[in-house]
Amino acid sequence: MDKTNSVELDFDQIPESDIQFDCPHCNKHLSIDPRGAGLVIVCPDCEKHVSVPIPEGLEIEDIDATPEELSFRLRTSKATIAKLQQQILSLQQQVEELQQFKDEAIAQVEAVTAQQKTLKSNLVHITKLGKQLEEAITEINSKFSEQND
Numbered sequence: 001m002d003k004t005n006s007v008e009l010d011f012d013q014i015p016e017s018d019i020q021f022d023c024p025h026c027n028k029h030l031s032i033d034p035r036g037a038g039l040v041i042v043c044p045d046c047e048k049h050v051s052v053p054i055p056e057g058l059e060i061e062d063i064d065a066t067p068e069e070l071s072f073r074l075r076t077s078k079a080t081i082a083k084l085q086q087q088i089l090s091l092q093q094q095v096e097e098l099q100q101f102k103d104e105a106i107a108q109v110e111a112v113t114a115q116q117k118t119l120k121s122n123l124v125h126i127t128k129l130g131k132q133l134e135e136a137i138t139e140i141n142s143k144f145s146e147q148n149d
């Protein structure tokens, strides 16, 4: 196969050795020459940049490529790694924020539970006071009616 065509997409003929994957942006099924592994290509459907996955067990060194291709690969990989590192940092930040959110939510639930306990014991206390008051009133009423007899 001509090396200059190694990254071209060929939809008429899909050899079994080609890398098959779906575009992460538009889900278009893509088939790439194995030498395209690790490269960033432009999706023919949505025209967004897509990284071609490197098949399991396949090393970049195994791919037959000219020094120019390897140099391009290296630069592309470095850019991809930098982008991924940024994404990892952003994800780590999100995880930290979620952790903080979770901690706050737990603290709030604990505070509400403590308040409920206080309210419950207050209610028990008030109910007791109410009974005592009722008894006192009954006693006063009966004494009052005795005096009037």
Ligand SMILES: [Zn+2]
Pocket: 023, 024, 025, 026, 027, 028, 043, 044, 045, 046, 047, 048
């Ligand atoms: Zn696409």
